[in-house]
Amino acid sequence: RKKIMITGGAGFVGSHLADKLMMEGHEVIILDNFFTGQKTNIDHWMSHPHFSLIVGDVVDPIHLEVDEIYHLACPASPPHYQFNPVKTIKTSTEGTMNMLGLAKRVGAKILLTSTSEIYGDPQVHPQKEDYWGNVNPMGPRSCYDEGKRVAETMMYAYKHSNNVDVRIARIFNTFGPRMHPNDGRVVSNFVIQSLQNKPITIYGEGEQTRSFQYVSDLVDGLHALMNGKYGAPVNLGNPQEFTVAEFATTIKEMTASKSEIKKLEKTADDPNKRKPDISLAKQELNWEPKVSVKEGLAKTIEYFRMVLLSTG
Amino acid sequence: RKKIMITGGAGFVGSHLADKLMMEGHEVIILDNFFTGQKTNIDHWMSHPHFSLIVGDVVDPIHLEVDEIYHLACPASPPHYQFNPVKTIKTSTEGTMNMLGLAKRVGAKILLTSTSEIYGDPQVHPQKEDYWGNVNPMGPRSCYDEGKRVAETMMYAYKHSNNVDVRIARIFNTFGPRMHPNDGRVVSNFVIQSLQNKPITIYGEGEQTRSFQYVSDLVDGLHALMNGKYGAPVNLGNPQEFTVAEFATTIKEMTASKSEIKKLEKTADDPNKRKPDISLAKQELNWEPKVSVKEGLAKTIEYFRMVLLSTG
Ligand SMILES: NC(=O)c1ccc[n+]([C@@H]2O[C@H](COP(=O)([O-])OP(=O)(O)OC[C@H]3O[C@@H](n4cnc5c(N)ncnc54)[C@H](O)[C@@H]3O)[C@@H](O)[C@H]2O)c1
Ligand SMILES: NC(=O)c1ccc[n+]([C@@H]2O[C@H](COP(=O)([O-])OP(=O)(O)OC[C@H]3O[C@@H](n4cnc5c(N)ncnc54)[C@H](O)[C@@H]3O)[C@@H](O)[C@H]2O)c1
Ligand SMILES: O=c1ccn([C@@H]2O[C@H](COP(=O)(O)OP(=O)(O)O)[C@@H](O)[C@H]2O)c(=O)[nH]1
Ligand SMILES: O=c1ccn([C@@H]2O[C@H](COP(=O)(O)OP(=O)(O)O)[C@@H](O)[C@H]2O)c(=O)[nH]1
Ligand SMILES: O=c1ccn([C@@H]2O[C@H](COP(=O)(O)OP(=O)(O)O)[C@@H](O)[C@H]2O)c(=O)[nH]1
Ligand SMILES: O=c1ccn([C@@H]2O[C@H](COP(=O)(O)OP(=O)(O)O)[C@@H](O)[C@H]2O)c(=O)[nH]1
Numbered sequence: 210r211k212k213i214m215i216t217g218g219a220g221f222v223g224s225h226l227a228d229k230l231m232m233e234g235h236e237v238i239i240l241d242n243f244f245t246g247q248k249t250n251i252d253h254w255m256s257h258p259h260f261s262l263i264v265g266d267v268v269d270p271i272h273l274e275v276d277e278i279y280h281l282a283c284p285a286s287p288p289h290y291q292f293n294p295v296k297t298i299k300t301s302t303e304g305t306m307n308m309l310g311l312a313k314r315v316g317a318k319i320l321l322t323s324t325s326e327i328y329g330d331p332q333v334h335p336q337k338e339d340y341w342g343n344v345n346p347m348g349p350r351s352c353y354d355e356g357k358r359v360a361e362t363m364m365y366a367y368k369h370s371n372n373v374d375v376r377i378a379r380i381f382n383t384f385g386p387r388m389h390p391n392d393g394r395v396v397s398n399f400v401i402q403s404l405q406n407k408p409i410t411i412y413g414e415g416e417q418t419r420s421f422q423y424v425s426d427l428v429d430g431l432h433a434l435m436n437g438k439y440g441a442p443v444n445l446g447n448p449q450e451f452t453v454a455e456f457a458t459t460i461k462e463m464t465a466s467k468s469e470i471k472k473l474e475k476t477a478d479d480p481n482k483r484k485p486d487i488s489l490a491k492q493e494l495n496w497e498p499k500v501s502v503k504e505g506l507a508k509t510i511e512y513f514r515m516v517l518l519s520t521g
Numbered sequence: 522r523k524k525i526m527i528t529g530g531a532g533f534v535g536s537h538l539a540d541k542l543m544m545e546g547h548e549v550i551i552l553d554n555f556f557t558g559q560k561t562n563i564d565h566w567m568s569h570p571h572f573s574l575i576v577g578d579v580v581d582p583i584h585l586e587v588d589e590i591y592h593l594a595c596p597a598s599p600p601h602y603q604f605n606p607v608k609t610i611k612t613s614t615e616g617t618m619n620m621l622g623l624a625k626r627v628g629a630k631i632l633l634t635s636t637s638e639i640y641g642d643p644q645v646h647p648q649k650e651d652y653w654g655n656v657n658p659m660g661p662r663s664c665y666d667e668g669k670r671v672a673e674t675m676m677y678a679y680k681h682s683n684n685v686d687v688r689i690a691r692i693f694n695t696f697g698p699r700m701h702p703n704d705g706r707v708v709s710n711f712v713i714q715s716l717q718n719k720p721i722t723i724y725g726e727g728e729q730t731r732s733f734q735y736v737s738d739l740v741d742g743l744h745a746l747m748n749g750k751y752g753a754p755v756n757l758g759n760p761q762e763f764t765v766a767e768f769a770t771t772i773k774e775m776t777a778s779k780s781e782i783k784k785l786e787k788t789a790d791d792p793n794k795r796k797p798d799i800s801l802a803k804q805e806l807n808w809e810p811k812v813s814v815k816e817g818l819a820k821t822i823e824y825f826r827m828v829l830l831s832t833g
Contacts, residue, residue, distance in 0.1 A: 294678040302614040302671065327658065345653050346639065346670045347677045347754065355667075355674040358658045359614065362667040365659045366606040442659065 210259075212274065214238045214317075216267050216308060217281035219246030221387050222322070222380075225428045226279060227251060231260060238275065242266040245284050250387050267304030271311065277435060278319040280308045283357075285324075287350065287476070288393035294352035301356030302363075309367045312374075320376035320435050323361050323442065325483055326354045327379065335484040338379065338442050348478045361442065368440060376434045381446025381485045385424030385505060386512035390520075395419065399457055400506075400513045403466035413475030415454030418482040422447035423505030426498040433494040446485035447498040463506055522571075524586065526550045526629075528579050528620060529593035531558030533699045534634070534692075537740045538591060539563060543572060550587065554578040557596050562699050579616030583623065589747060590631040592620045595669075597636075599662065599788070600705035606664035613668030614675075621679045624686075632688035632747050635673050635754065637795055638666045639691065647796040650691065650754050660790045673754065680752060688746045693758025693797045697736030697817060698824035702832075707731065711769055712818075712825045715778035725787030727766030730794040734759035735817030738810040745806040758797035759810040775815070776822055 213230050217223045218239030223246065230237050236259045239251060243264065254260040265271065267282045283300050284290040290297045305321065312319040328336045329344030344354045367373040384396035391397075402409045422445070430445040451459070457470055490496045525542055529535045530551030535558065542549050548571045551563060555576065566572040577583065579594045595612050596602040602609045617633065624631040640648045641656035656666045679685040696708035703709075714721045734757070742757040763771070769782055802808045 293682065295675070295682050298671065298675055298678055299618065302618070306611065306614070329653065341641065341655050341657050343653055343655075346673045351674040352678050355671045359610065359667045359671040361658050362663040363607070363610055366610055366664050370605065370607050 210235055211276040212236045212238065213277045213279065214240060214273065214275045215279045215281060216240045216304070217246065217283060219243060219248060219250050219262070220281065221385070221389065222383065222424060222427060223279070223281045224250035224387055225385070225424050226431060227254065229428050229432060231257065235259065237261070238263060238273065240265055240267065240271065241282065245289050245389055245392065247389070267307055268299050270307050273311065274315055275317050278308055278312055278317050279431065279435065280305065280319055281322045286389070286392040286394045290353040291349055297352040298356045301360045305360040305363050309363055309373060313367060313371045318374045318376065318435060319364070320378065320431065321360055321364050322431070323357050323377055323379045325379055325381040325444070325446065325485065326350065327358050327361065328483070329354060330478065330480040331483065334482055335448065335486040336444065337486040338444055338489055345478050350478050375440055377442040378431055378434055379442050379444045380427060381422060381444065381483065382419045383422050383424055383427045385509055390513065390516055395453065395456065396421065396509065397513070399460045400464070400510055401517070403460050403464040403468050404510070404513060404517055406467045408471035409457045409461060409468045411453055411457055411470060411472050412479065414472065415457065416452055417479060418450050418452050418484065419456070420446055420448055420450045420484045421502050421505070422498055423500035423502070426500055430490065430494065430496050433496045437494050439493040443490050443493065444485040444487055445490060446487060447502065448484055448487060449502045450484045451502070460506065463503070464510055522547055523588040524548045524550065525589045525591065526552060526585065526587045527591045527593060528552045528616070529558065529595060531555060531560060531562050531574070532593065533697070533701065534695060534736060534739060535591070535593045536562035536699055537697070537736050538743060539566065541740050541744060543569065547571065549573070550575060550585065552577055552579065552583065553594065557601050557701055557704065559701070579619055580611050582619050585623065586627055587629050590620055590624055590629050591743065591747065592617065592631055593634045598701070598704035598706045602665040603661055609664040610668045613672045617672040617675050621675055621685060625679060625683045630686045630688065630747060631676070632690060632743065633672055633676050634743070635669050635689050635691045637691055637693040637756070637758065637797065638662065639670050639673065640795070641666060642790065642792040643795065646794055647760065647798040648756065649798040650756055650801055657790050662790050687752055689754040690743055690746055691754050691756045692739060693734060693756065693795065694731045695734050695736055695739045697821055702825065702828055707765065707768065708733070708821065709825070711772045712776070712822055713829070715772050715776040715780050716822070716825060716829055718779045720783035721769045721773060721780045723765055723769055723782060723784050724791065726784065727769065728764055729791060730762050730764050730796065731768070732758055732760055732762045732796045733814050733817070734810055735812035735814070738812055742802065742806065742808050745808045749806050751805040755802050755805060756797040756799055757802060758799060759814065760796055760799060761814045762796045763814070772818065775818055
């Protein structure tokens with residue numbers, strides 16, 4: 210049995226990961242400041258003897274004894290990470306530095322959840338890990354993108370200078386139950402809008418593309434990455450690519466919604482297309498997504514239906 | 522008279538800037554950890570009543586009352602910034618955060634010396650400020666490049682969230698007296714090798730280009746930027762472009778050296794070409810370089826001749 214810390218473990222992805230690790234019988238410690246995470250996501254473990262919750266912030270140093278660190282803490286949706294850009298940068302810089310300092314001190318393995326956003330508005334398609342990206346250092350998305358880029362660089366530096374055993378996942382758009390209903394991401398927005406028969410809001414013409422992965426696939430990928438030997442960045446995503454307009458129609462149909470589709474203004478620096486090349490993950494981790502977008506959407510729609518029922 | 526802090530003020534550029542600000546009659550406070558800076562660069566001011574030196578590190582918080590901060594602290598030559606990549610990243614992230622926290626608290630203007638390295642191995646030529654760059658987040662140069670990129674992002678974030686009055690200079694290769702003789706940059710290497718009739722070491726075929734500016738021009742540019750109103754990044758450099766091989770020949774001829782020219786292995790991720798588009802600086806700051814590369818080199822060669830005489 211291992212002692213495993215998950216920073217950001219009360220959030221969407223982190224709580225599913227906690228479920229998997231708890232089911233495997235490990236001791237799980239979650240460190241979360243509840244900025245976008247919720248206690249309800251982990252409530253079902255609170256009385257388990259192998260589970261602990263630390264309410265705290267990764268920008269503060271912390272001294273523990275652990276074997277593995279899954280470092281997820283960071284707001285992930287554009288409205289949330291843009292809410293306080295300075296704090297977002299501190300979370301990625303000071304936060305990652307602290308977790309690397311901890312990993313170095315106790316000899317723990319550490320995995321960073323980086324993002325496809327480090328490719329920016331990509332000029333190669335699909336994106337492979339050796340693409341250096343096209344990122345605006347001075348725009349509304351920069352606090353997140355540049356924060357994650359330098360967090361990757363820190364991982365690389367601690368690996369080379371201090372022999373810290375690192376893992377880096379570049380995660381592409383992921384969805385599923387426990388997404389925050391108000392986090393403003395496209396899946397939660399479109400599903401909730403459809404279920405409420407309110408206008409489905411497309412930013413711009415809807416010709417931009419994204420590729421969507423269901424959360425259980427991501428969790429399996431993170432687990433495979435941590436437990437494998439590969440120490441450089443690996444894309445984790447589902448290559449099933451949609452335009453945002455197609456995606457709106459898909460969700461509208463699946464919910465038998467009467468919503469109209471409404472085009473709003475394009476947001477600044479919104480990437481035009483995004484799709485992972487996952488051959489590296491296949492080769493190094495023997496991993497690939499198993500859940501189709503439609504299957505995943507069906508479960509997610511059910512989840513939000515329940516949320517709406519219970520919140521009215 | 523203003524109270525002006527210069528971080529990294531005992532270094533090459535910082536000490537020249539200190540000279541200019543002292544001559545203008547300001548109070549100057551230097552904060553430097555002497556990693557690559559030297560006390561001899563500022564010795565001539567030590568007994569002046571308006572001059573103070575704090576031996577300290579920008580990664581530690583510091584509380585002062587100042588009107589302006591020129592934030593230069595950061596090793597600048599590849600061998601120095603690669604010596605301890607983790608420390609280089611801490612200097613750019615924690616260091617810049619501390620200086621921004623200070624600027625915010627006391628309402629000081631703050632100028633960051635960023636770099637042409639944030640353009641990486643550029644795919645547009647010459648480079649304009651709106652180019653997003655082509656940077657490897659995971660390589661030997663990343664600790665410097667990504668550190669400076671996120672430092673720019675921090676400046677942008679504090680400006681937008683906290684109304685901090687910021688200035689960002691993107692400095693292209695600069696040379697002149699007081700460069701550290703062992704810092705491994707091309708100008709000091711080639712000049713010293715030529716003066717000692719030792720082989721001039723070209724990394725790769727010497728077809729890569731750089732554009733070189735004399736330090737007095739840079740200091741004038743930094744001063745104009747701080748005292749102007751323009752708050753977004755501005756290139757400061759001299760567009761006079763040389764291949765490294767041409768540059769070797771130029772220096773060999775100017776020193777009447779008997780050195781042979783020796784090709785060594787190419788270094789990883791070495792940018793292929795670099796040249797500033799300085800129309801923005803001309804327009805916003807009414808600035809352009811005044812010293813030709815040959816004039817600047819003549820002064821620099823004289824300086825290194827003296828250094829070699831005095832150190833033997
Ligand atoms: N979901 C995606 O599509 C996606 C895509 C790419 C990358 N990622 C990355 O995966 C990770 C998890 O994302 P998510 O979708 O679960 O987001 P989320 O917002 O649901 O979870 C983030 C968690 O981190 C916590 N947190 C934020 N700042 C913190 C701080 N300073 N200290 C302690 N805790 C803090 C939040 O409270 C929350 O519980 C993030 O690092 C994100 O960047 C997610
Ligand atoms: N010279 C160039 O060609 C060039 C080009 C682009 C950008 N720059 C930038 O200009 C600035 C000055 O460069 P330079 O050429 O004078 O280099 P330098 O190495 O001579 O000067 C850097 C100074 O900062 C000090 N320093 C380093 N880390 C510190 C820390 N953690 N705390 C306190 N002091 C610290 C060093 O001791 C030194 O005095 C740097 O920010 C550099 O990135 C220079
Ligand atoms: O168990 C630990 C060890 C370190 N750190 C923090 O991690 C950061 C980076 O650690 P490192 O050892 O690299 O830094 P140093 O303390 O040498 O600056 C520092 O701010 C530490 O406070 C931490 O939070 N927990
Ligand atoms: O209500 C919404 C929310 C998002 N989007 C678009 O959907 C895509 C994915 O946005 P999201 O915020 O989910 O993630 P991103 O990949 O941009 O970080 C982007 O092109 C957004 O402009 C949209 O059209 N309507
Ligand atoms: O006069 C000051 C004010 C702040 N800081 C440091 O600057 C950083 C950023 O300051 P900010 O006010 O943004 O951060 P906070 O203290 O709110 O985290 C913090 O680590 C402070 O310790 C400093 O060194 N000198
Ligand atoms: O002894 C040397 C030092 C540098 N260079 C080359 O000169 C250019 C400028 O190098 P420098 O380290 O001065 O600055 P950079 O612009 O690379 O940061 C690069 O292409 C180096 O590979 C070289 O050929 N020989």
